[in-house]
Structures are given as structure tokens and as C-alpha cells.
Amino acid sequence: MSHLKVVVTRNIGAAALDILNQQKGLNVVLWDSEDRVVEKDWLDANIKDAHGLLVVFTEKINEELVTKAGPNLKAVSTMSVGVDHVELPVLAKRGIKLGYTPNVLxxxxxxxxxxxxxxxxxxxxxxxxxxxxxxxxxxxxxxxxxxxxxxxxxxxxxxxxxxxxxxxxxxxxxxxxxxxxxxxxxxxxxxxxxxxxxxxxxxxxxxxxxxxxxxxxxxxxxxxxxxxxxxxxxxxxxxxxxxxxxxxxxxxxxxxxxxxxxxxxxxxxxxxxxxxxxxxxxxxxxxxxxxxxxxxxxxxxxxxxxxxxxLPHIGSATTETRTAMARLAAENVVAGVLGQPLPAEYPVSQ
Amino acid sequence: MSHLKVVVTRNIGAAALDILNQQKGLNVVLWDSEDRVVEKDWLDANIKDAHGLLVVFTEKINEELVTKAGPNLKAVSTMSVGVDHVELPVLAKRGIKLGYTPNVLxxxxxxxxxxxxxxxxxxxxxxxxxxxxxxxxxxxxxxxxxxxxxxxxxxxxxxxxxxxxxxxxxxxxxxxxxxxxxxxxxxxxxxxxxxxxxxxxxxxxxxxxxxxxxxxxxxxxxxxxxxxxxxxxxxxxxxxxxxxxxxxxxxxxxxxxxxxxxxxxxxxxxxxxxxxxxxxxxxxxxxxxxxxxxxxxxxxxxxxxxxxxxLPHIGSATTETRTAMARLAAENVVAGVLGQPLPAEYPVSQ
Missing domain, CATH: 3.40.50.720 (NAD(P)-binding Rossmann-like Domain)
Structure with a gap:
């Protein structure tokens, strides 16, 4: 089996990255920063042929990005409960699944x-x-x-x-x-x-x-x-x-x-x-x-x-909750690229 | 029956002052300020022959003050749960009762x-x-x-x-x-x-x-x-x-x-x-x-x-609680001057 490429646009912590790294057959490509938004040049250079994409709310998931990824892309996973940054119809028409992180927060x-x-x-x-x-x-x-x-x-x-x-x-x-x-x-x-x-x-x-x-x-x-x-x-x-x-x-x-x-x-x-x-x-x-x-x-x-x-939007900011969100986001993208049911899937067709 | 004099060292709100004013036979003498500590001259001029004294924590209840009040004094009532401002032995040796406001806060x-x-x-x-x-x-x-x-x-x-x-x-x-x-x-x-x-x-x-x-x-x-x-x-x-x-x-x-x-x-x-x-x-x-x-x-x-x-000591600062404290302080001083059991009496002899 050829490697499945998963692009991760933020360092979301060791607990979550371990889930990705311990999954056999994944090629994990990480923008390794906790607090800096992924650079466009880096993302453009790395997203091609990705099977999975793990993002945070600072990334816009739109036609342009999905087109750059190409036809391999099976799943987008966001470490957030909100999906305002995701254009749902763009995913729907390509059959790309969307994972999100409800409940844990x-x-x-x-x-x-x-x-x-x-x-x-x-x-x-x-x-x-x-x-x-x-x-x-x-x-x-x-x-x-x-x-x-x-x-x-x-x-x-x-x-x-x-x-x-x-x-x-x-x-x-x-x-x-x-x-x-x-x-x-x-x-x-x-x-x-x-x-x-x-x-x-x-x-x-x-x-x-x-x-x-x-x-x-x-x-x-x-x-x-x-x-x-x-x-x-x-x-x-x-x-x-x-x-x-x-x-x-x-x-x-x-x-x-x-x-x-x-x-x-x-x-x-x-x-x-x-x-x-x-x-x-x-x-x-x-x-x-x-x-x-x-x-x-x-x-x-x-x-x-x-x-x-x-308060400057700190509602979900606890170590335990953010760790759980990051883990769930990792589990979602793994399930998505393997073609399995996502632990927390957001329906893109409504 | 002659009037019983009650000196009140702070305006503690209408709900509590009504309790005093509606009690027959009381002569209520009020330092009518919400936020200014009672002036020494005023207190010296008014405390003589008081039967009851209703205070807040800013007043020091000591030998000097009790002596100025004279032998009529039967009860001191403080609108506070703490009694650090009260010299308990001074009250104990004269048989003066002390009221305070526990529980309501x-x-x-x-x-x-x-x-x-x-x-x-x-x-x-x-x-x-x-x-x-x-x-x-x-x-x-x-x-x-x-x-x-x-x-x-x-x-x-x-x-x-x-x-x-x-x-x-x-x-x-x-x-x-x-x-x-x-x-x-x-x-x-x-x-x-x-x-x-x-x-x-x-x-x-x-x-x-x-x-x-x-x-x-x-x-x-x-x-x-x-x-x-x-x-x-x-x-x-x-x-x-x-x-x-x-x-x-x-x-x-x-x-x-x-x-x-x-x-x-x-x-x-x-x-x-x-x-x-x-x-x-x-x-x-x-x-x-x-x-x-x-x-x-x-x-x-x-x-x-x-x-x-x-926080600058606002633990009991709600309208409902401070009203309840003020009412209890008023009830304590009324009971004290009438020789009845205080609703909330602090034991001065320990």
C-alpha cells in the first residue's frame, strides 16, 4: 500500500501528533508551529496529492485550496467545533468528508x-x-x-x-x-x-x-x-x-x-x-x-x-479540552483517509 | 415607658432602618451617610445614654466607647460576620450582648x-x-x-x-x-x-x-x-x-x-x-x-x-445579601434593647 499523505497546518501537540505518527502507512507533513498561521507558500508546496488535511480555524477551506490538493483528497479535519471557515458545498460536490470536534469542549x-x-x-x-x-x-x-x-x-x-x-x-x-x-x-x-x-x-x-x-x-x-x-x-x-x-x-x-x-x-x-x-x-x-x-x-x-x-475567546482553552479536541481531529483525519467512518463527521450536504 | 435610644453609625438602607423606625418606643439617632465613616465628634456627642448601638466594621468597639455610652448600653449590633473590631471582654464584663450577621452571606x-x-x-x-x-x-x-x-x-x-x-x-x-x-x-x-x-x-x-x-x-x-x-x-x-x-x-x-x-x-x-x-x-x-x-x-x-x-473584598456584596445583613443587624439591636433573645448573638464570654 502506498503512503497516504496527511498535511497538518499547525503543531497541535504531542498527544495528537502521536496518533498520526503511530498510524502505519501515513506520510505526515507538518507545519511545525504552535502559534504561527501556516504560510501560503508552504501550503501550496505541500498540499498537492494530499489524502487528508488537518487544519485549525485560521485556514480557509475553499475551491482554490481543494483544487490544489487534487483528486486524492478524501477528508478535511478541523480542530474546532465551528466550521465557518469551511465552504461546505466545495467539499460536498467532491465527496470529501469533514471532521470537526464537537462535544469535547x-x-x-x-x-x-x-x-x-x-x-x-x-x-x-x-x-x-x-x-x-x-x-x-x-x-x-x-x-x-x-x-x-x-x-x-x-x-x-x-x-x-x-x-x-x-x-x-x-x-x-x-x-x-x-x-x-x-x-x-x-x-x-x-x-x-x-x-x-x-x-x-x-x-x-x-x-x-x-x-x-x-x-x-x-x-x-x-x-x-x-x-x-x-x-x-x-x-x-x-x-x-x-x-x-x-x-x-x-x-x-x-x-x-x-x-x-x-x-x-x-x-x-x-x-x-x-x-x-x-x-x-x-x-x-x-x-x-x-x-x-x-x-x-x-x-x-x-x-x-x-x-x-x-474575554478574548478562551471558552475552550483548557489543557484537557484542547488536548481532547486535537486528538479527535487526528482520529477524524486518520479515519477519513482510511475510508472509515469518522468519529465526529459534520454533514457537508444540507 | 421612656424611649430607648439606638445609635446607628451608618445608613444601612431603608429596609433595615424601617425595622428600627417602625418599632415603638425607640429613639433612633442615625449617622446618615452610606459611605463616610462616622465622625468621632458626632459619635461622642450622641452616644451618651444609648441603650443600643448598631455599627459596621469601621467602628472600634472598645473600653473608651462603651464608657462614653454609659450604663444604659445593653446591646451592640454589628452588620458583619467578623467581630475583629469588637473587644469582646469589654462587653463581657458589663453584660452587653453582641449581635452579628452570620449565615446570610x-x-x-x-x-x-x-x-x-x-x-x-x-x-x-x-x-x-x-x-x-x-x-x-x-x-x-x-x-x-x-x-x-x-x-x-x-x-x-x-x-x-x-x-x-x-x-x-x-x-x-x-x-x-x-x-x-x-x-x-x-x-x-x-x-x-x-x-x-x-x-x-x-x-x-x-x-x-x-x-x-x-x-x-x-x-x-x-x-x-x-x-x-x-x-x-x-x-x-x-x-x-x-x-x-x-x-x-x-x-x-x-x-x-x-x-x-x-x-x-x-x-x-x-x-x-x-x-x-x-x-x-x-x-x-x-x-x-x-x-x-x-x-x-x-x-x-x-x-x-x-x-x-x-478582588477588593466584595464576597458578600450583593443587594440581597447586604439587605439581609442590614435587616438582621436591625433585628439584633431591637431585640437587645428590649431584653429579648437576639436572632444572632455572638458569645462574648469564651
């Missing part, structure tokens, strides 16, 4: 979702600034200084009636459900969600799951705005969800509520969100993604907004 | 504890700085950029053996147990604790509680250092716990572990913690309290340490 992103909800409600962006800028010594204490809404409930507060706290979800796939499972430990009393047929991720299972609190499908997404104390944006990106959260949605939210976006920047209108924070339509926001990222400079309205916590 | 601090654990492990201090300083656009992506240890477990990662994650607790009172209850939703697999007889908070109940994961009392506090992936410092302050976490403890911790201190600054040696972060003995740290606070300037070793997230 569910827990890492759910962790960030809960963390951002806590940070946004507790004014942590401002609190960190005060400490970092040396303003703690002169900070006057007041009974309600820094006080935001509490996302947890307590039986110990001696309130006349128990608080109710509703977590709202735009999109109710795996990450949303993992987020809700975490929030139940904080005493969230109710969940409200909509998926509106907009959740097209083929690997999301929408089975009825038995949570220990009431979980209700909303009549429409504006009900999520009106009734939630925390709104989590956990939809796919794309045209169908573009600016789903805009001025209308944000104005309908409670003034004590927070908006959290750990999914795709395009779902939220950044200008509207900055305005909502600035004018007090909502309490605050926490985002790991922003439309147009990474071109988000220090003059971006969300960066300048003290009530908005901004 | 349990959930707010447990929320911050989990948030700090996530922030410390996920390099959030550095991530926020990059976004704030406009460095996101030029940030190179790499598979393991920003990657820290994941505090949650996942069945979806396809690992050959399931991960185990141990949460360690120095002190295992209400806040520790509320923190653990939240962490179970993240998939923590084991908890290890020590209270070493050092937990002297009279309102902590050390009943055996049935958690859904194994919870083990450690042989000694160094076992917590050696075996935990996250260490939560949730002890009282004071001499018995002074610098309990120092170089020896930190050097025994795992290099992937994080240290979280939401309780009292004096328990942790700040210089040792900064060194531990800087030299990689541990992965990182998250603290809401620092020894010597609020005198923590921008040149403090923990503020300068990128792997340490510092």
Missing part, C-alpha cells in the same frame, strides 16, 4: 458561561480595575458598594418569600444543558429556553432531560428576554441568528438581568449591548466572543463599557 | 469562591488585561494558548480513564459546604477538608452532611495541600490561623493547583503566595482578601502577579 465552555454570569452580576470588571489601579486603599466602604444582583438563592436570608431566579437560554444544546446543570447547584429555580429551530448543530440532542427544576420551552425568544435573570446566548452563528440580540431584545430584559455570550459574536449587536449596559437597560454583560473578533481594540464600545466583562 | 461568598476558582485556573486575569489593553487583534492563536487546568470533569472527552478532581478545604463550615455543593455540578469527584479545631465560629454546624461525592477529613492540613486540585481557604482569622498557608504549604501543592482565599487575609502569607505563583509552585490564585487590606496598592506583590486574581 462542552464542559470547558459551560464553566466559562457560569463564570461570566457571576462576573457580570458581581461587577467584577470594575472590582478588578480598582485593585489593579491601586485604588483599594482609598475605596470608601458602603453597605451597598459594588452590590449587584445575586445569582444564587439562599434559604438562610430570612426573606418573607423565597426568591425565584430564572436562567434563560437562547439555544438549548449540550453547552446550555451543561451550564444549567452547574447553575442548579447555585439554587437557580427555573429555566426557560428557546431553540426556535435555529439550532442546526447536527450533534445536538434535544431529548427531554430530567432536570431537578422546571425547564420550560419559551413561546418565543422575547419571553426569554422578559422573564430571565440571566440570559445565555448559546446558539450557532450564521445568518439565522445574526443580531438576534439587538436593541429590542435588550430593552425587554429586566434592569437587574445580565446577558452572557460564550458562543458566537455575530448573534449579539455589540453597539446595542454597549448601549444597554451604559443606559441601564440591563445590569451588565459578559462576553467571550465579539462580532469581528479578533479585531476588537481598546476603543471598542464593549471594551470601554465598565459593566461588560470581555 | 453564605451563598454570596460561596458564589465568589467558585468564581475565583474558575478565574484562577482559566488565566482570566491575564485574559482580561489583553482585551482591555487592546492586544486582542494581534494575539496569535495557538492550540494551548491561555490553557490552564480544567476544574470540571467531562464524560465526553474520550479519555482512557476518567479524571479525578479533588477540592480541598481549610475550614469546613457553612461557606465551604455551600461552595462544595456548587462544585458538584461541575463534576468535582472528591473533597478533602480539615478544620483542625481551628474553626471557632459558634454558628458553624459540623453535622455530617450527605454529599453525593466522597468527602474525607484529612489527616492534617498538609494532606490538603498535597492532594487537592483546588484549595479553598475558608477558616476564621485570628492568631490560630495566622499564615497557615505559607511557603511550606504552597510548595507541597500540585503545580497545576490553584489557591483560593475568600475568607481572611491573615491566613495566607502574601509574599509566599506571590512567590508560589511567580515560580510555578502552583498554577495560580484568586483572593478576595489580603492581609493588611485595604492598604493594598498597585505595588503589592499579589497585585503585580499576573497569575493572581485580586
Amino acid at each position: 462542552t464542559d470547558a465552555v459551560a464553566d466559562i458561561s457560569v463564570m461570566l454570569a457571576l462576573m457580570a452580576s458581581r461587577n467584577v470588571g470594575q472590582a478588578i480595575s480598582i485593585a489593579q489601579e491601586g485604588k483599594w486603599p482609598g475605596l470608601p466602604w458602603s453597605p451597598f458598594g459594588f452590590c449587584g444582583p445575586q445569582i444564587s438563592t439562599s434559604s438562610a436570608m430570612g426573606l418573607p418569600t423565597p426568591r425565584t431566579i430564572t436562567a434563560g437560554f437562547l439555544g438549548f444544546g449540550r453547552i446550555a444543558r451543561a451550564t444549567l446543570n452547574r447553575l442548579i447547584g447555585f439554587g437557580i429555580t427555573h429555566a426557560l429556553y428557546t431553540d426556535s429551530g435555529k439550532n442546526t448543530d447536527p450533534d445536538e440532542e434535544h431529548e427531554k432531560k430530567d432536570f431537578s427544576i422546571p425547564v420550560t420551552r419559551a413561546k418565543d425568544f422575547m419571553q426569554v428576554a422578559r422573564e430571565s435573570d440571566i440570559v445565555f446566548v448559546l446558539t450557532p452563528g450564521g445568518k439565522e441568528t445574526y443580531h438576534l440580540v439587538g436593541e429590542e431584545f435588550l430593552q425587554a430584559m429586566k434592569s437587574t438581568a445580565v446577558l452572557i455570550n460564550p458562543s458566537r459574536g455575530t448573534v449579539v449587536d455589540s453597539d446595542a449591548l454597549a448601549k444597554a449596559c451604559r443606559e441601564g437597560w440591563i445590569w451588565g454583560a459578559g462576553v467571550d466572543v465579539i462580532e469581528g473578533e479578533p479585531n476588537v481594540g481598546s476603543d471598542h464600545p464593549l471594551i470601554k463599557e465598565p459593566r461588560c466583562v470581555v | 453564605t451563598d454570596a461568598v460561596a458564589d465568589i469562591s467558585v468564581m475565583l476558582a474558575l478565574m484562577a485556573s482559566r488565566n482570566v486575569g491575564q485574559a482580561i488585561s489583553i482585551a482591555q489593553e487592546g492586544k486582542w487583534p494581534g494575539l496569535p492563536w495557538s492550540p494551548f494558548g491561555f490553557c490552564g487546568p480544567q476544574i470540571s470533569t467531562s464524560s465526553a472527552m474520550g479519555l482512557p480513564t476518567p479524571r479525578t478532581i479533588t477540592a480541598g478545604f481549610l475550614g469546613f463550615g457553612r461557606i465551604a459546604r455551600a461552595t462544595l455543593n456548587r462544585l458538584i455540578g461541575f463534576g468535582i469527584t472528591h473533597a478533602l477538608y480539615t478544620d483542625s479545631g481551628k474553626n471557632t465560629d459558634p454558628d458553624e454546624e459540623h453535622e455530617k452532611k450527605d454529599f453525593s461525592i466522597p468527602v474525607t477529613r484529612a489527616k492534617d492540613f498538609m494532606q490538603v495541600a498535597r492532594e487537592s486540585d483546588i484549595v479553598f481557604v475558608l477558616t476564621p482569622g485570628g492568631k490560630e490561623t495566622y499564615h497557615l498557608v505559607g511557603e511550606e504549604f504552597l510548595q507541597a501543592m500540585k503545580s497545576t493547583a490553584v489557591l483560593i482565599n475568600p475568607s481572611r487575609g491573615t491566613v495566607v502569607d502574601s509574599d509566599a503566595l506571590a512567590k508560589a505563583c511567580r515560580e510555578g509552585w502552583i498554577w495560580g490564585a484568586g483572593v478576595d482578601v489580603i492581609e493588611g487590606e485595604p492598604n493594598v496598592g498597585s505595588d503589592h506583590p499579589l497585585i503585580k502577579e499576573p497569575r493572581c486574581v485580586v
Whole structure:
């Protein structure tokens, strides 16, 4: 059997590269850098006759690239859950399979979702600034200084009636459900969600799951705005969800509520969100993604907004999760070039 | 019946002041500021013949003050769970009762504890700085950029053996147990604790509680250092716990572990913690309290340490919790001046 050529456009770590190198019959051609995007000249020189291609989201998979690879190409594997960088019809018409890495990042992103909800409600962006800028010594204490809404409930507060706290979800796939499972430990009393047929991720299972609190499908997404104390944006990106959260949605939210976006920047209108924070339509926001990222400079309205916590897209960034993503991407490309079923295949024909 | 004089040294909000104002027979004398410490002249002029005194932690309750109040004084009520600002023997010898506000802040601090654990492990201090300083656009992506240890477990990662994650607790009172209850939703697999007889908070109940994961009392506090992936410092302050976490403890911790201190600054040696972060003995740290606070300037070793997230003591700062604390403080002083049992009395004779 002749060698099967697999081109890898990033050093994705020893655990994953070992899977490729230990597979008999593979000729692995590696762009050996962790942090530099593959150079066009290198890729052009090496992609010809490749049977498999393992990429990260910085590579554009389009007609030009696939044509350069030639007719051997059987599988493209991306180390990402998003496939926005891949032109699906180009793969579909040639019968090239696409591998991706869903599910393994569910827990890492759910962790960030809960963390951002806590940070946004507790004014942590401002609190960190005060400490970092040396303003703690002169900070006057007041009974309600820094006080935001509490996302947890307590039986110990001696309130006349128990608080109710509703977590709202735009999109109710795996990450949303993992987020809700975490929030139940904080005493969230109710969940409200909509998926509106907009959740097209083929690997999301929408089975009825038995949570220990009431979980209700909303009549429409504006009900999520009106009734939630925390709104989590956990939809796919794309045209169908573009600016789903805009001025209308944000104005309908409670003034004590927070908006959290750990999914795709395009779902939220950044200008509207900055305005909502600035004018007090909502309490605050926490985002790991922003439309147009990474071109988000220090003059971006969300960066300048003290009530908005901004992270530079680190939702899946844990050693364990990125290792699992890299391993799955390697397993996908191996299966693809061998003509076996991919462990995680994204359907290119829809 | 003659009026009972209650001196209140801070505007602690309408909900609590209403409790005092609606109580018949009270003469409420209020220092009507939310953020300014009561002036000595005002207090000297008003405290004479007070039956009750409602204070916050900025007032020192000592021989001088109690003498100025005179023999009418039956109760001091502090809107805080800590009583470091109160000289207990001074109250004990006069039979003056002390009210405080435990329990109601349990959930707010447990929320911050989990948030700090996530922030410390996920390099959030550095991530926020990059976004704030406009460095996101030029940030190179790499598979393991920003990657820290994941505090949650996942069945979806396809690992050959399931991960185990141990949460360690120095002190295992209400806040520790509320923190653990939240962490179970993240998939923590084991908890290890020590209270070493050092937990002297009279309102902590050390009943055996049935958690859904194994919870083990450690042989000694160094076992917590050696075996935990996250260490939560949730002890009282004071001499018995002074610098309990120092170089020896930190050097025994795992290099992937994080240290979280939401309780009292004096328990942790700040210089040792900064060194531990800087030299990689541990992965990182998250603290809401620092020894010597609020005198923590921008040149403090923990503020300068990128792997340490510092918050300016906002653990109990939520609207709901501070309202509950203020109400309880008001109820304590009312009960005290009326000679009734205090809803939350701190034993002054020990």
C-alpha cells in the first residue's frame, strides 16, 4: 500500500501528533508551529496529492485550496467545533468528508458561561480595575458598594418569600444543558429556553432531560428576554441568528438581568449591548466572543463599557479540552483517509 | 415607658432602618451617610445614654466607647460576620450582648469562591488585561494558548480513564459546604477538608452532611495541600490561623493547583503566595482578601502577579445579601434593647 499523505497546518501537540505518527502507512507533513498561521507558500508546496488535511480555524477551506490538493483528497479535519471557515458545498460536490470536534469542549465552555454570569452580576470588571489601579486603599466602604444582583438563592436570608431566579437560554444544546446543570447547584429555580429551530448543530440532542427544576420551552425568544435573570446566548452563528440580540431584545430584559455570550459574536449587536449596559437597560454583560473578533481594540464600545466583562475567546482553552479536541481531529483525519467512518463527521450536504 | 435610644453609625438602607423606625418606643439617632465613616465628634456627642448601638466594621468597639455610652448600653449590633473590631471582654464584663450577621452571606461568598476558582485556573486575569489593553487583534492563536487546568470533569472527552478532581478545604463550615455543593455540578469527584479545631465560629454546624461525592477529613492540613486540585481557604482569622498557608504549604501543592482565599487575609502569607505563583509552585490564585487590606496598592506583590486574581473584598456584596445583613443587624439591636433573645448573638464570654 502506498503512503497516504496527511498535511497538518499547525503543531497541535504531542498527544495528537502521536496518533498520526503511530498510524502505519501515513506520510505526515507538518507545519511545525504552535502559534504561527501556516504560510501560503508552504501550503501550496505541500498540499498537492494530499489524502487528508488537518487544519485549525485560521485556514480557509475553499475551491482554490481543494483544487490544489487534487483528486486524492478524501477528508478535511478541523480542530474546532465551528466550521465557518469551511465552504461546505466545495467539499460536498467532491465527496470529501469533514471532521470537526464537537462535544469535547462542552464542559470547558459551560464553566466559562457560569463564570461570566457571576462576573457580570458581581461587577467584577470594575472590582478588578480598582485593585489593579491601586485604588483599594482609598475605596470608601458602603453597605451597598459594588452590590449587584445575586445569582444564587439562599434559604438562610430570612426573606418573607423565597426568591425565584430564572436562567434563560437562547439555544438549548449540550453547552446550555451543561451550564444549567452547574447553575442548579447555585439554587437557580427555573429555566426557560428557546431553540426556535435555529439550532442546526447536527450533534445536538434535544431529548427531554430530567432536570431537578422546571425547564420550560419559551413561546418565543422575547419571553426569554422578559422573564430571565440571566440570559445565555448559546446558539450557532450564521445568518439565522445574526443580531438576534439587538436593541429590542435588550430593552425587554429586566434592569437587574445580565446577558452572557460564550458562543458566537455575530448573534449579539455589540453597539446595542454597549448601549444597554451604559443606559441601564440591563445590569451588565459578559462576553467571550465579539462580532469581528479578533479585531476588537481598546476603543471598542464593549471594551470601554465598565459593566461588560470581555474575554478574548478562551471558552475552550483548557489543557484537557484542547488536548481532547486535537486528538479527535487526528482520529477524524486518520479515519477519513482510511475510508472509515469518522468519529465526529459534520454533514457537508444540507 | 421612656424611649430607648439606638445609635446607628451608618445608613444601612431603608429596609433595615424601617425595622428600627417602625418599632415603638425607640429613639433612633442615625449617622446618615452610606459611605463616610462616622465622625468621632458626632459619635461622642450622641452616644451618651444609648441603650443600643448598631455599627459596621469601621467602628472600634472598645473600653473608651462603651464608657462614653454609659450604663444604659445593653446591646451592640454589628452588620458583619467578623467581630475583629469588637473587644469582646469589654462587653463581657458589663453584660452587653453582641449581635452579628452570620449565615446570610453564605451563598454570596460561596458564589465568589467558585468564581475565583474558575478565574484562577482559566488565566482570566491575564485574559482580561489583553482585551482591555487592546492586544486582542494581534494575539496569535495557538492550540494551548491561555490553557490552564480544567476544574470540571467531562464524560465526553474520550479519555482512557476518567479524571479525578479533588477540592480541598481549610475550614469546613457553612461557606465551604455551600461552595462544595456548587462544585458538584461541575463534576468535582472528591473533597478533602480539615478544620483542625481551628474553626471557632459558634454558628458553624459540623453535622455530617450527605454529599453525593466522597468527602474525607484529612489527616492534617498538609494532606490538603498535597492532594487537592483546588484549595479553598475558608477558616476564621485570628492568631490560630495566622499564615497557615505559607511557603511550606504552597510548595507541597500540585503545580497545576490553584489557591483560593475568600475568607481572611491573615491566613495566607502574601509574599509566599506571590512567590508560589511567580515560580510555578502552583498554577495560580484568586483572593478576595489580603492581609493588611485595604492598604493594598498597585505595588503589592499579589497585585503585580499576573497569575493572581485580586478582588477588593466584595464576597458578600450583593443587594440581597447586604439587605439581609442590614435587616438582621436591625433585628439584633431591637431585640437587645428590649431584653429579648437576639436572632444572632455572638458569645462574648469564651
